[in-house]
Amino acid sequence: MRAHLLDWYDIHQRDLPWRHTHDPYAIWLSETMLQQTRVDTVIPYWERFLEHFPTVSALAEAEAEEVYGLWTGLGYYSRARNLLKAAGQIVADHEGKLPPDAESLRGLAGIGRYTAGAVSSIAFGQEEPLVDGNVIRVLARRFEIRADVTERSVIEHFWALAAELVRGPRPGDLNQALMELGATVCTPRSPQCSECPLKRSCQGRRAGDPEALPQKKKKARAQKVDAVAAWITRKNQALVVQRPEGGLLGGLWELPGDALGPKESHEAALVRGLAERVGLTVSHAEHVGEVEHLFTHRRLRLQVYRCPEVQGRVRLEGFMAHRWLSGQKIAALPQGGPTRKALSLLGVTSHSSPRQRMRETSEASSLK
Numbered sequence: 375m376r377a378h379l380l381d382w383y384d385i386h387q388r389d390l391p392w393r394h395t396h397d398p399y400a401i402w403l404s405e406t407m408l409q410q411t412r413v414d415t416v417i418p419y420w421e422r423f424l425e426h427f428p429t430v431s432a433l434a435e436a437e438a439e440e441v442y443g444l445w446t447g448l449g450y451y452s453r454a455r456n457l458l459k460a461a462g463q464i465v466a467d468h469e470g471k472l473p474p475d476a477e478s479l480r481g482l483a484g485i486g487r488y489t490a491g492a493v494s495s496i497a498f499g500q501e502e503p504l505v506d507g508n509v510i511r512v513l514a515r516r517f518e519i520r521a522d523v524t525e526r527s528v529i530e531h532f533w534a535l536a537a538e539l540v541r542g543p544r545p546g547d548l549n550q551a552l553m554e555l556g557a558t559v560c561t562p563r564s565p566q567c568s569e570c571p572l573k574r575s576c577q578g579r580r581a582g583d584p585e586a587l588p589q590k591k592k593k594a595r596a597q598k599v600d601a602v603a604a605w606i607t608r609k610n611q612a613l614v615v616q617r618p619e620g621g622l623l624g625g626l627w628e629l630p631g632d633a634l635g636p637k638e639s640h641e642a643a644l645v646r647g648l649a650e651r652v653g654l655t656v657s658h659a660e661h662v663g664e665v666e667h668l669f670t671h672r673r674l675r676l677q678v679y680r681c682p683e684v685q686g687r688v689r690l691e692g693f694m695a696h697r698w699l700s701g702q703k704i705a706a707l708p709q710g711g712p713t714r715k716a717l718s719l720l721g722v723t724s725h726s727s728p729r730q731r732m733r734e735t736s737e738a739s740s741l742k
């Protein structure tokens with residue numbers, strides 16, 4: 375199985391920029407960016423990031439906002455926060471060089487079992503396994519493992535299998551071959567078994583239903599959250615607030631607002647939320663529209679309002695900082711997906727994706 379995978383990988387691997395480097399820092403960066411994010415999205419971010427911060431030391435000295443700025447659009451900002459923290463740890467404890475062994479790597483912020491295995495095997499040639507969704511799919515099909523892959527004990531079984539497989543020459547390539555096969559041939563739908571180097575030995579294929587593997591319990595539905603956000607303007611500047619560090623979207627900037635309370639209307643939540651969270655009284659608001667954003671376990675529906683008339687001085691509750699800025703400057707701040715979509719809805723220049731789901735309305739309401 376090793377030989378078949380490596381031979382196939384030598385011919386069919388995709389030409390990806392991080393496959394041309396042996397720099398452990400660049401490989402660590404690629405593995406971090408690739409978590410939850412597509413390869414073609416990552417490439418320009420990875421290149422830009424390395425241009426700005428070519429070494430671990432350069433990253434360790436960076437301002438958090440500069441790092442978040444380069445991360446804007448990639449999502450899951452905790453990854454950027456951990457990169458920065460881990461860079462500081464590497465400089466302080468490892469003389470600015472990533473340690474080669476998986477155990478030491480796991481002592482760094484944000485580096486879990488998968489990333490430690492990837493960096494250790496790909497950058498340092500260590501016989502360390504890794505398991506991700508692609509590896510699970512390939513192994514579940516190849517060995518026809520029908521157990522529920524959401525169970526911890528089943529995941530441990532995949533780690534044990536991967537650990538056996540990685541032993542031998544070229545461990546980094548072996549790990550990459552498994553992931554590459556899962557990403558390009560042994561895909562979730564319609565695996566191309568006729569093109570697969572494991573086709574002769576694959577038990578899932580022989581059983582006739584490889585698509586049914588791996589097996590997972592049905593996921594709980596994402597919790598729905600309704601919230602409001604306000605574009606509050608004074609003298610051609612708008613108000614933005616910074617979320618506290620840690621937690622969802624920690625340290626990022628957003629438009630002030632709040633989640634709806636039980637049975638609360640959008641307008642009531644807007645008036646209450648702005649009074650409680652930023653100390654402002656809103657007397658007139660215009661509903662601009664709605665944006666939706668899906669987090670891992672939450673579906674956020676955000677109603678966006680323009681509020682040209684507010685009274686009071688800003689007094690923050692649950693935010694770290696506030697700024698009054700032009701739209702252009704706001705668009706350049708580190709921000710999460712919902713804010714990016716809200717800004718795009720408001721016509722404020724940002725890096726919004728064309729695939730955003732938006733429903734615009736032009737309902738206006740007086741809150742006096």
Ligand code: SF4
Nearest residue numbers: 560567570573576584
């Ligand atoms: S033969 Fe088909 S099911 Fe089996 S590993 Fe290859 S692509 Fe996946």
